[in-house]
Amino acid sequence: MERNMGGWAIAVHGGAGVDPNLPQQRQEEAKQLLTRCLNLGIDALRSNLSAVDVVELVVRELETDPVFNSGRGSALTAKGTVEMESSIMDGLGRRCGAVSGLTTVKNPVSLARLVMERSPHSYLAFAGAEDFARQQGVEVVDNEYFITEENVGMLKLAKEANTIMFDYRIPEAGGLETCSAVVESPILMNGLPISVYAPETVGCVVVDSQGRCAAATSTGGLMNKMSGRIGDSPLIGAGTYACNLCGVSCTGEGEAIIRGTLAREVAAVMEYKELGLQEAVNFVIRERLDEGKAGLIAVSNKGEVAWGFNTTGMFRGCATEDGFMEVGIWD
């Protein structure tokens, strides 16, 4: 196997679309988690773990920590429960696995990996996925485990703001005034004021020293979503994609990401238009989102790392073998 002349590279994200009024303490908390996850990934890469192993273990860490919207700390459905989804893709052979509608599985990304490796299928959901989890003996807990007080509060605000309107492009002046928390943040994403939006899907992309790329994404989905709603995170080609050229994980307005087949798009312009990684990322963010708001992280088989977003901020971090490391939120 050819050695990746560019060295390994890793990027993580904790969601695109950040409340500009996010308290400093929250910002610090988020950056610390991203740093910790990057370091976990870096240690794993230095121990020669494969890209797909690294993305899984990093996303597990992000799921376990309640800071972002995945695993514990997931956004709540309209019923006040948690329904999680995730997908993972190994650029080698473009193998993939995805899960949706999980309510008791502690680490959705690991179940997605098992679907990829231990089932004849690529995507399992709801009761069937939960059954498979038990067959496989993965760790399961009560749904309450995933629910945080903070998110219970957010759900209430979301219901009060009641802004999952059909045409969310036009903010409704009347609806927002009743909610004191949102008056200062008129930014809307997916129809919700950014302070309650809970965009913080998590993801990780890695290229290892063999030049193999992998990507994984995990989320609790949209705050106040209808039970049964599936977003972009478990959809191969939308929220997650990896091939021999690159690995991509997206976050933001799910519907915009799906319609734009965003993750696949980065790889497609690299392959069919022969764009470099950063060019491809810029092209996709600029041209493929129309009015949608999203961000993504990507790595190439040459050891490059890139990110892009058209939202107000994206929680992210990246590192490359030559010692470069950066964690950020804003532009």
Added chain:
Amino acid sequence: MGWAIALHGGAGDIAPEIPPERRQPREAALRHCLQIGVDALKAQKSPLDVVELVVRELENNPHFNAGKGSVLTTEGTVEMEACIMDGKTKKCGAVSGLTTVVNAISLARVVMEKTPHIYLAFDGAEKFAREQGLETVDPSHFITPANIERLKQFKEANRVQIDYAQPVEKDVKKEIPTGDGDSQIGTVGCVAVDNDGNLAAATSTGGFVNKMVGRIGDTPIIGAGTYANNLCAVSATGRGEAVMRGTVARDVAALMEFKGLSLKDAAACVVEERVPRDNVGLVAVSAKGEVTMPFNTTGMYRASATEDGYAEFGIWPSVENWVL
């Protein structure tokens, strides 16, 4: 230019010895559905309306793997999924895990038009269907004797139990030809374009025979089994896992857009070079009114018509001209 429509009833290992009593009802159904679609296009219905009504008709026909006549899960139940996409706006709707909704494709359309979401599944989707007043029936409505038999044969032939502790080869051709020459994979779909170049695609399926409960295939995944934009509309069929990994429907459009390939060349490239043999078929139309229906399986039930009066039908590589 001019309108065009193409539809399929599934790609797979359709044996040449298929007996007439299996072949004829499907041929007749495709002719009927094609006629409906053509009449609708002539009546200036939007491509979105056209693909929905054609797929509804295919779902209602028990001879195809969608709606009534869907293949069965490993537990002998039916779980249906569908997806619709409007090329002009790139709006889309998808549903999975339906057990009582008579027309999955119509629910997908309602998700697209009446919710801020794109994709609803399982209990949530069923509940939404009832709230919206869509027609629902007892799950037994969708189960046909042919599919009970098909599941039985599949389980018998598949004597090696899937051992979940061992890695499973997904690319291995798992189709087991049954005595009546029927394929066990397949889906229905329709793509259409009107005189103004507006495009739409719709796909619907019961999935893969003996599938695990909760398994989702390529059909409801935008970019895999279904896609439409301002260049083309695509509906794919075949082995879901391969179509998903190959992002088949999106790739046809991407090749046209980024490499300037024609519809025919783009579709051929995807089917011949980007997905392993015996795994995929698709129907596609372009904004210019062109049609292509390539497949790399033994056969694909398909039919198409264009405004210049040409119409064709095929199962294997050869085609028959139809007069509508």
